[in-house]
Amino acid sequence: MKFWEFVNQMDVLVCEDGESVRHLTILASGYALGVQKVAVVPKWRFGFLAILVMFFSGQAPGETANGSAQKAETVADASLSKHTRGKKCVACHKEMEGSTPATMTHHAQSCESCHVDSSAGIVALATAGETIRLPKVAECSSCHQKDRKLMHWAFSAHNKAGSVCSDCHTIHVSPISKGMRLSADKSDKNSAVCVSCHKDIDAQFKMRSHHPVREGGMSCIGCHDPHGGSQTVLKSKSEQCLGCHQSMRGPKVFEHAPVVDDCTSCHAPHGSANRGLLNASQPSVCLQCHSIATSKHGYGTSPMPPAKADSRTVSGTVLRGCTNCHGAIHGSHQDPLLRY
Amino acid sequence: MNPFLLKRLSVMIGLLFFASPGYAQAENADAGPESSTSGLWRGHITPKFGYFENSGNPAYLNRYNLLGNDNSVNAAYMNRDNLLDFTFSKGGTSNGFIADLNFSLVFNDDSGASLFVEKEGYGANNQRVRLRGITRSALFGAYYSTFKSATGTYDFLYNPDMVAGGTDPRYADRTLNSTGRTAFVAYFNNDSPKVLDYELQRSSYGFSVVLKPASFEERASFEFNVDGYNRDGQQVSNYILDDAFFGNDRNAQRYQWRGYAKTINDRNTKLTYQFNFTPQDWFINYEFSIDRFRNNELPVTLGTVAKWATPTLRFVPGVDLLTPLGFVPDSTQYSNGLRVNKTFGDSAAVSAGVSYAWLQQDTFSEPQVTYGYTDGRVDTINGFLNGKFNVSQSVGLEAFARVNRRQNDSSYPVPGFYEPVSQFGNPRMVMPRIDSYKHLSYGLEAKLYPSFLKTTWSAGWKYERKENDLTWGIVPALAPPISLYGSQYAANEVFIKLVSRPLRGLVLRATPS
Numbered sequence: 076m077k078f079w080e081f082v083n084q085m086d087v088l089v090c091e092d093g094e095s096v097r098h099l100t101i102l103a104s105g106y107a108l109g110v111q112k113v114a115v116v117p118k119w120r121f122g123f124l125a126i127l128v129m130f131f132s133g134q135a136p137g138e139t140a141n142g143s144a145q146k147a148e149t150v151a152d153a154s155l156s157k158h159t160r161g162k163k164c165v166a167c168h169k170e171m172e173g174s175t176p177a178t179m180t181h182h183a184q185s186c187e188s189c190h191v192d193s194s195a196g197i198v199a200l201a202t203a204g205e206t207i208r209l210p211k212v213a214e215c216s217s218c219h220q221k222d223r224k225l226m227h228w229a230f231s232a233h234n235k236a237g238s239v240c241s242d243c244h245t246i247h248v249s250p251i252s253k254g255m256r257l258s259a260d261k262s263d264k265n266s267a268v269c270v271s272c273h274k275d276i277d278a279q280f281k282m283r284s285h286h287p288v289r290e291g292g293m294s295c296i297g298c299h300d301p302h303g304g305s306q307t308v309l310k311s312k313s314e315q316c317l318g319c320h321q322s323m324r325g326p327k328v329f330e331h332a333p334v335v336d337d338c339t340s341c342h343a344p345h346g347s348a349n350r351g352l353l354n355a356s357q358p359s360v361c362l363q364c365h366s367i368a369t370s371k372h373g374y375g376t377s378p379m380p381p382a383k384a385d386s387r388t389v390s391g392t393v394l395r396g397c398t399n400c401h402g403a404i405h406g407s408h409q410d411p412l413l414r415y
Numbered sequence: 416m417n418p419f420l421l422k423r424l425s426v427m428i429g430l431l432f433f434a435s436p437g438y439a440q441a442e443n444a445d446a447g448p449e450s451s452t453s454g455l456w457r458g459h460i461t462p463k464f465g466y467f468e469n470s471g472n473p474a475y476l477n478r479y480n481l482l483g484n485d486n487s488v489n490a491a492y493m494n495r496d497n498l499l500d501f502t503f504s505k506g507g508t509s510n511g512f513i514a515d516l517n518f519s520l521v522f523n524d525d526s527g528a529s530l531f532v533e534k535e536g537y538g539a540n541n542q543r544v545r546l547r548g549i550t551r552s553a554l555f556g557a558y559y560s561t562f563k564s565a566t567g568t569y570d571f572l573y574n575p576d577m578v579a580g581g582t583d584p585r586y587a588d589r590t591l592n593s594t595g596r597t598a599f600v601a602y603f604n605n606d607s608p609k610v611l612d613y614e615l616q617r618s619s620y621g622f623s624v625v626l627k628p629a630s631f632e633e634r635a636s637f638e639f640n641v642d643g644y645n646r647d648g649q650q651v652s653n654y655i656l657d658d659a660f661f662g663n664d665r666n667a668q669r670y671q672w673r674g675y676a677k678t679i680n681d682r683n684t685k686l687t688y689q690f691n692f693t694p695q696d697w698f699i700n701y702e703f704s705i706d707r708f709r710n711n712e713l714p715v716t717l718g719t720v721a722k723w724a725t726p727t728l729r730f731v732p733g734v735d736l737l738t739p740l741g742f743v744p745d746s747t748q749y750s751n752g753l754r755v756n757k758t759f760g761d762s763a764a765v766s767a768g769v770s771y772a773w774l775q776q777d778t779f780s781e782p783q784v785t786y787g788y789t790d791g792r793v794d795t796i797n798g799f800l801n802g803k804f805n806v807s808q809s810v811g812l813e814a815f816a817r818v819n820r821r822q823n824d825s826s827y828p829v830p831g832f833y834e835p836v837s838q839f840g841n842p843r844m845v846m847p848r849i850d851s852y853k854h855l856s857y858g859l860e861a862k863l864y865p866s867f868l869k870t871t872w873s874a875g876w877k878y879e880r881k882e883n884d885l886t887w888g889i890v891p892a893l894a895p896p897i898s899l900y901g902s903q904y905a906a907n908e909v910f911i912k913l914v915s916r917p918l919r920g921l922v923l924r925a926t927p928s
Contacts, residue, residue, distance in 0.1 A: 213761070221633060221693045223700060226756050229764035230801050230813070236871050236914055237864050261537045272922060291541050292562035292617070309752045309770040309797050311819040311854065319644075321683055321708040322743045326776050326791040326825055328783070328833055329846045332883065332900050335821060336852065364900045400672065402653035408742040408780055411846055415654035415740040 189214060215240045230304040243268050243301065261291040269295040276345050284353075285346030293319075298344070312337045316344070327406030331413060333364075334405050357396040365397075454524040463537065465513035513538055527551055540616065554625040563616040566650045606723045607676035615648035615679060638689040645682055652677035652715075654740045660717065662731040670724040677741060680712040698756040706748040714739035714780070737781035744791070745777040762805050769798040776825075786832035792824040809864045816857035823850055847885040855880045858908075870915040880905040 189210040212234075219225055228234055233242075262270075266288050270277035280289050287293055295301075298315060300308070308315070316338045317324040323334070333340035341360050342352045349356040355363070398404050403413045519533040528550045536542035540563035547556040621642040627633060653674045661667035687704040718736035721728050730736065754768035776791025783789070799817045806812060827848060828834040860875030881904040910928035917923070 221636075221691075221698075223636075223638070223689070223691050223698075226698045226700060226754065227766055227801075229756075229758060229803050230766055230815075235811075235813075235862055235873070236916075237869050261541065263535065263543060272916065274922065287562065287564055290562070290564075291535070291537060291543065292564060304801075306799055306801050306815040306817055307754075307766055307768065309754065309768050309799070311795065311797060311821070314795065314797075321706075321746075322646075322679075322681055322710065324708070324746065324748075324774065325744075326746070326774055326793045326823070328788065328791070328825070330823075330849050331846060332849060332885075335849050336854075336881065336883075399653055400655040402655075403741060408744065409738055409740075409782065410657070412657075413846060415656065 210241065212239050224300075224302045227300075227303040227307040230307050231300075231302055232304055233301060235304075242272075262289050263291055263294045266295045269299075269301070279343070279346035282346035282348050284348070284350055286344060286352070288345075312339060323405045325406055327408060329407045329409075329411050329413060331404060331406050357398065361397045454522055456520065456522050458521075459519045461517040463513065463515040463517065552627050552629060554627075555623065557620075557622045559618070559620045561616060561618040563614055563648075566613045566615050566648065604670060604673040604723075605675075606673055613649050613651060613676065615646055615650060617644055617646050619644040634693050636691045638687075638691070640687040640689075641684070642687070643682070643684040646679050647681075648679050649676045650679050651675075652741050656717075656720070660730050660734050661728075664729070664731075667724075667728050670720070670728045673720065673723070675715065675723075677715070678712045680710070681743075682709040682711060683707065696758045696760075698754075698758075700752075700754045702750070702752040702754075704748075704750045706750065708746050708748075710743040710745055710778075714742050716740065735782050735785065739780045742780050744779065746774060746791075747777055748772055748774040764801075764803045766801045767799065769796070771796050782832065786829050788826045788829045788832055790824070790826045794822040794824055796820045796822075811862045811864070813860045813862065814858070815860075817855070819852075819854040821849075821852040823848070847887045850884040850886055851882075852884075853880075853882040855882075868915050868917040870913070873910075873912045875910055877908045877910070878906070879908070 212228075216225065216228070270280070279285065288295060297319070310318075313335060338344070339354075341354060343354050344352065347353055349360075353360050401413045403410060403415055407413045407415065409415060515536050515538060517533075517535050519531070521532075522530040529548070531545070531547040531549075533545045534543070540561065542562075543558070543560040545556070545558045548554065619642070621640065623638065623640040625636055625638045627636045651674060654672075656671040658671075661671070683706070685704060685706040687702060689700060689702045692699040716736060717730060717734060717738045717740070720740070721730060721736065750770060750772035752768065752770035754766070756764065756766045758764045772795045774793045774795075779789060779791070797817075797819050799815070801813070801815045803811060803813045826833070833848075856877060856879040858875055858877035860873055862871060862873040864871055883902040885902050908928055910926065913923070913925040915923040
């Protein structure tokens with residue numbers, strides 16, 4: 076098959092009942108790297124292909140493959156069940172018929188309820204020169220706008236970044252074929268989707284000390300709300316961590332200020348080269364605030380340590396792990412020096 | 416070979432044996448797809464089969480076996496694979512097979528109802544199961560997951576007496592110690608020899624029901640959730656005891672610095688109730704939750720330590736042998752949250768929220784009760800206010816403000832136990848009491864979304880201020896300047912961000928600030 080024949084064939088598809096629909100955007104399926112057969116593509120980017128298609132097919136916009144004008148959706152079409160209307164599409168899109176369990180409730184919806192503006196059918200859009208495409212956020216939210224998870228979508232970082240629902244959610248098939256992703260063979264599906272874009276975070280999870288996301292012990296959405304923003308969270312930074320690490324939440328009698336303030340003062344939550352997810356290894360991470368050694372951590376030549384810190388010699392103890400002795404570093408109920 | 420590389424290699428070798436996903440589907444035999452009562456079961460099965468090889472990698476094999484009989488150290492880093500713990504390879508062998516099965520089943524009918532069951536896992540210690548059902552007026556779900564991981568190491572590599580030259584010899588013997596200080600850092604006593612399994616298993620579970628009564632015409636829903644987790648296992652715990660407990664008896668000093676296998680037995684249960692009301696373009700959400708934490712393990716006390724060291728160790732009279740080490744109390748947190756969102760078509764949105772929560776201590780240690788520390792309570796108030804205005808499809812303006820306030824309402828002062836001035840010549844309060852903590856941030860941000868390669872440009876300004884109301888102990892040597900942690904902090908930040916995603920999997924970021 077020659078290229079132009081291929082293009083021509085892809086241009087106009089004839090359904091079982093003789094209706095035709097324009098699938099120009101199928102040409103752009105490579106943009107989505109196989110995630111969907113039909114992709115959202117700005118018209119200008121593939122406009123030249125559309126012109127080529129028109130030229131080689133000998134058709135003017137609005138004409139069908141058999142040369143007749145596109146007819147409007149009939150009453151009989153409208154009376155068909157959702158299932159039946161979807162079948163018309165599935166007759167060609169056979170891969171959708173045998174879709175995976177991720178179909179969920181969308182299985183009962185008709186194709187055009189998502190893939191075209193709900194106010195017009197496929198045929199009507201084809202007549203108007205429109206194309207069938209993936210649903211935009213507005214079309215998803217026409218059903219999901221009352222979902223609590225989408226309450227703060229307007230302020231979501233994903234929304235601000237121009238992401239649409241289909242970037243993460245694939246309606247017909249499982250978003251990630253995990254069997255083909257060796258690096259994500261243990262992680263949950265949600266995390267596998269997240270790291271497909273957030274490669275820098277994925278790299279942090281590969282450090283020696285990390286939260287067990289890649290291993291499936293927890294999920295990205297355990298801490299992050301993908302549909303909301305960091306400014307719409309009703310918890311402080313430490314409170315978000317203490318939801319899982321409750322043995323550290325106290326209330327403590329002797330508190331360590333950074334624990335109250337922000338856990339990330341000392342810890343890198345995604346991963347670190349240092350033990351315990353520390354931003355810096357011990358004792359450096361401690362000495363960022365506790366820069367002066369006390370009498371137990373330095374010594375001089377007299378029986379008692381010199382009063383001035385700069386006269387003391389730093390002992391080997393200081394240069395090791397502070398938590399070897401200060402084991403209750405996150406706060407203590409008994410000891411003001413956080414030793415037990 | 417580098418153990419770490421070997422480990423990676425072993426994992427990859429295992430994954431080469433990864434089986435391809437299977438697929439199965441069965442349609443309801445009694446009703447065809449065109450029937451009004453038709454239903455469809457679909458299934459997805461993924462068998463897993465792996466092989467791991469770790470020969471010659473003692474660090475990997477002995478990730479739990481941290482101490483030999485002679486207290487020699489096996490360098491064991493955090494390892495979460497648990498490949499050795501299940502299936503065909505018991506007993507810590509260096510290689511073995513892994514077999515598991517993932518599956519998901521879903522049932523749909525034309526009414527829109529569906530039932531979804533999914534199981535994922537990778538061995539006996541890494542399993543997840545989800546169940547979800549949807550009808551037009553209700554949604555329910557349940558989940559269970561379990562995961563076992565190593566709990567890290569003894570940190571022995573960095574303990575002074577385990578590293579050549581790590582301990583200053585002048586700490587070893589008080590008579591030779593020119594500092595005149597204690598010698599306990601020269602010794603580290605392991606109270607839990609031959610404990611091989613320093614591991615924790617966390618099992619999480621939950622159940623949720625969402626009701627959408629027809630009388631509210633899909634404008635309201637009620638949601639009830641039960642979530643919880645169990646943590647069981649052992650974790651290394653270090654402590655060092657105060658000189659005052661022993662009257663500076665140098666014979667006791669070698670028992671002051673110790674480590675032991677702390678048994679973990681945590682239980683958490685969280686009940687959450689939510690009400691959602693969505694008239695027109697409004698979205699109102701109220702949430703109330705009760706979050707209970709229970710530590711079912713009895714704490715190690717000074718009395719336990721005395722038993723470990725018998726007959727050498729003697730505490731001075733007056734020391735409460737019921738003083739716990741690493742005490743973790745039971746606690747309950749009650750939370751209220753109200754969030755409101757209003758959209759103005761696609762052009763603007765306003766969002767606000769406020770929450771009030773209080774965390775209370777339910778159990779107290781013996782010394783706390785003795786001295787009258789009987790009220791452990793922390794109150795928190797959080798809030799935010801956001802506004803967004805879309806000038807056009809590709810230009811947006813946003814303003815935000817956020818506040819977090821934490822108030823310590825625990826017993827204070829408690830003479831002899833928790834006070835700004837020492838009563839016994841021994842510092843009873845060194846770490847500052849954090850009476851309150853306040854965090855305020857607000858800012859503006861303008862965003863530009865050119866329809867080109869999924870690119871976002873943004874420029875903005877953010878102001879952030881933190882205030883700590885601290886009460887410091889009056890101990891001259893330990894006055895506030897010892898810490899660079901300030902009671903006040905403020906910052907202005909101006910930033911420009913460029914994020915572009917030209918291809919899936921490729922993200923370009925430039926974020927000077």
